[in-house]
Amino acid sequence: MLFLSSLLYKNEPEKQKMARGNASFVTEFILAGLTDLPDLQLPLFSLFLVTYMVTMLGNLCLIILIGLNSHLHTxxxxxxxxxxxxxxxxxxxFTPKMLINFTSKxxxxxxxxxxxxxxxxCFFAISECYVLTSMAYDRYVAICNPLLYNxxxxxxxxxxLMLGSYLMAFSGATAHTxxxxxxxxxxxNTVNHYFCDILPLLQLSCTSTYVNKLVVFIVAGVNVIVPSVTIFVxxxxxxxxxLRISSTEGRSKAFSTCSSHIIAVFLFFGSFAFMYLKPSSVESMGRGKISSVFYTNVVPMMNPFIYSLRNKDVKLAVRKIVRRRVF
Incomplete structure (x- = not known):
């Protein structure tokens, strides 16, 4: 390993050698944030604080609701x-650090x-990709092979499926990090983003990022293509x-069971694609911050509402809990 390292070091361009030798290595980064306009800091702090509270409350309530109701153990x-x-x-x-940055100089x-x-x-983003994929497979079995569902x-x-999702997330996050x-x-050391994302960090490196870009291509390719193809198929x-169901009521019921998941997939994968499937530049990074807000803040907040407001079982479970508390 030492021989290989020395060999690689010898083959580096002179500019990279000088960077290694003369660099004052970074021990901390400065996050550029969403905007540098002082007048927008307080309104954005309030907006994202409300968003974060709704996200925590919505997802926590859904977790407790599913855990407490036996008929939701499916x-x-x-x-x-x-x-x-x-x-x-x-x-x-992201959000706690983001909120602190809105109030600090x-x-x-x-x-x-x-x-x-x-x-x-990386870990939770990849996890969400595969959880959404597992949900698509579940809907496929429920509608296409209902007799074999159990x-x-x-x-x-x-x-x-969940263990595989978290293992893929662990391996992908470990490779990237x-x-x-x-x-x-x-x-x-100024990261042109409101959190430590891969593209703005690569732009700051004073050494070769070829291996990183190769890993991004391979890992991101696998973790985007496999879920996307599985969901589309x-x-x-x-x-x-x-389309083969004869009754209108049957079609409507089948569509309703899938519509929530389709909306969640579109929001998550759509905002991710807009951020990463384009050339990286200062201008595109500025626009990409807005897209990042969707998959880091908006999507986690929307998912509980998407699945609860359009789901009769969840509404029924809520009514039962309310009735128990009242009586």
């Missing part, structure tokens, strides 16, 4: 439980804090099955 709500848990943790990775985050935030961002979606299968830790950050079969 595969569909098992995945929804995990989605709410992921959103709860996911939103907490210097938006400083330590190097370790930045890498920790980056790791959990076998195909047994507790063991559901647990395995491990590659990020090998980079050297010199004098430039699942809904292709679902649509085909729904």
């Amino acid at each position: 595969p569909m709500y098992f995945f929804l439980f995990n989605l709410s848990f992921t959103d709860l943790c996911y939103s907490s990775v 210097e938006n400083i985050i330590s190097y370790r804090g930045c890498m920790t935030q980056f790791y959990f961002f 076998v195909a979606m047994s507790p063991k299968v559901c647990s395995s 491990g590659c990020m830790l090998r980079l050297t950050f010199c004098d430039a 699942s809904y292709g079969f679902i649509l085909s099955s729904i």
